[in-house]
Amino acid sequence: MIELNQTLTPSSQHAETVGIAQQLCQTLEDDIVKGKLPPGQRLEEPLLAKRFGVSRTPVREALQLLTATELAEKIPNRGVYVSLATPERLTAMFESMAELEGMCGRLAAKRMTSGERHNLEKIHHELAETVRLGDSDSYETLNRSFHNALYRGTHNDVLVDVTLSVRRRVAPFRRVQFQSLARLASSHEEHQGIVDAILRGDVKAAEDLLYGHIMAVHDISQDYLSSLRQSPPEPATAFSGTPA
Amino acid sequence: MIELNQTLTPSSQHAETVGIAQQLCQTLEDDIVKGKLPPGQRLEEPLLAKRFGVSRTPVREALQLLTATELAEKIPNRGVYVSLATPERLTAMFESMAELEGMCGRLAAKRMTSGERHNLEKIHHELAETVRLGDSDSYETLNRSFHNALYRGTHNDVLVDVTLSVRRRVAPFRRVQFQSLARLASSHEEHQGIVDAILRGDVKAAEDLLYGHIMAVHDISQDYLSSLRQSPPEPATAFSGTPA
DNA sequence: ATGAAAAATAATGCATATATTTTAATCGAT
DNA sequence: ATCGATTAAAATATATGCATTATTTTTCAT
Numbered sequence: 001m002i003e004l005n006q007t008l009t010p011s012s013q014h015a016e017t018v019g020i021a022q023q024l025c026q027t028l029e030d031d032i033v034k035g036k037l038p039p040g041q042r043l044e045e046p047l048l049a050k051r052f053g054v055s056r057t058p059v060r061e062a063l064q065l066l067t068a069t070e071l072a073e074k075i076p077n078r079g080v081y082v083s084l085a086t087p088e089r090l091t092a093m094f095e096s097m098a099e100l101e102g103m104c105g106r107l108a109a110k111r112m113t114s115g116e117r118h119n120l121e122k123i124h125h126e127l128a129e130t131v132r133l134g135d136s137d138s139y140e141t142l143n144r145s146f147h148n149a150l151y152r153g154t155h156n157d158v159l160v161d162v163t164l165s166v167r168r169r170v171a172p173f174r175r176v177q178f179q180s181l182a183r184l185a186s187s188h189e190e191h192q193g194i195v196d197a198i199l200r201g202d203v204k205a206a207e208d209l210l211y212g213h214i215m216a217v218h219d220i221s222q223d224y225l226s227s228l229r230q231s232p233p234e235p236a237t238a239f240s241g242t243p244a
Numbered sequence: 245m246i247e248l249n250q251t252l253t254p255s256s257q258h259a260e261t262v263g264i265a266q267q268l269c270q271t272l273e274d275d276i277v278k279g280k281l282p283p284g285q286r287l288e289e290p291l292l293a294k295r296f297g298v299s300r301t302p303v304r305e306a307l308q309l310l311t312a313t314e315l316a317e318k319i320p321n322r323g324v325y326v327s328l329a330t331p332e333r334l335t336a337m338f339e340s341m342a343e344l345e346g347m348c349g350r351l352a353a354k355r356m357t358s359g360e361r362h363n364l365e366k367i368h369h370e371l372a373e374t375v376r377l378g379d380s381d382s383y384e385t386l387n388r389s390f391h392n393a394l395y396r397g398t399h400n401d402v403l404v405d406v407t408l409s410v411r412r413r414v415a416p417f418r419r420v421q422f423q424s425l426a427r428l429a430s431s432h433e434e435h436q437g438i439v440d441a442i443l444r445g446d447v448k449a450a451e452d453l454l455y456g457h458i459m460a461v462h463d464i465s466q467d468y469l470s471s472l473r474q475s476p477p478e479p480a481t482a483f484s485g486t487p488a
Numbered sequence: 489a490t491g492a493a494a495a496a497t498a499a500t501g502c503a504t505a506t507a508t509t510t511t512a513a514t515c516g517a518t
Numbered sequence: 519a520t521c522g523a524t525t526a527a528a529a530t531a532t533a534t535g536c537a538t539t540a541t542t543t544t545t546c547a548t
Binding site: 061064076095162 | 263320333405413
């Protein structure tokens, strides 16, 4: 059984003049990224509708929004399922992410204002603190800010959008790295090299280091995924098993 | 007044087990790319519902799908509008597209099978024929195949998806280039260099040439857009004027 | 007892109805 | 005459109902 906890804060009804479909989509997105909704999980309209106390219409809309982010897949007349990645698809996602991060790093190294560079450095130092404390939750949050700052450093809104959309897709598989304290430390070491490259405007180094930074996570996720595949009988190919 | 012609081929109802929302979205997408629906145009649910003889529900779904492609923007409680690009946003889109095409070209030059390389060459030769005939419509179609072949040559499905999604966004502005026969010829010349680079596995040349190939179109579109901005009083910033 | 076919159950897809929000238009006041 | 407020009309957001499609279970025949 799934655990869909939140009951849509009643105050947020008119809090931001934003529809409940968007809230619901955000909630589901979070649950998927945080791992509460495992890949392959079926998302049934009537169930979600009852759970959140709304009609099927906004649920349906939320599921469509979710499908657009590629975090879920919709099969006509057969429902919506949380996306399930094959090892090949996982590799493709990480390679795309690495290429995009490298691209962003290269452009950011060339274009960031001095204010932006200082801000990046500031985030980097705050990250050092979370590593020292071993606070992996805070690290994850700050790490997001770190990479966001890089994306925005390209001064190209479209590229930011594209990169963020791919990051959302890989997010459920990036998370596993933060379970290891050792990875936290080496991730931060890599950041150090990246920050240095950016600050001195070394476009090539920034690009290459960021590529490697993402691909390192790929290796970890790949290992994690293959270790999972041995225990449960769940097949790797999407939707071939009964999702119930 | 808009012209929404098509009346949803009745045969395709069960032709591909595809819902009418998807068909409608495709139709609207085509109309936007082809210029039938101008940027800034409001897309009203009741109007479209009447026009296509369906209820508002699939129309609403289609508009949401369209919004996901960024070809249209949805403002809560205020309707859906065809995306309107500022010069800055246009530049951002083309730069992203150029970077992605270059990336694809680099990976394709490294990974394409000999069969894929021959297929690319074949398309290139067919393109030569359309240039000789001055058939810009056929050129546009084949040109799409040419670039698609490149994307697929990366052997990375996610990268293909991402690149295609950005291409859809810039498509309305790429089209203008094909109005010029001279541009057709120079476009094909650039293709020649790209094909050569790919065939000899020159990753750097493939990347650089493709970047330039897209950016050339940017310059053309930029000129075209600025020439447009002088005649109509329509403001450049999105949705600032009353779309009616 | 096993396999296939048919019927029942449940979920999706589309349509229609209701409510809330937005926009505009008109009336009044300064 | 212009600006502001109130009201009316229209569009969006949500809810509900109906029809179609998939899936599962049961039954019948081999």
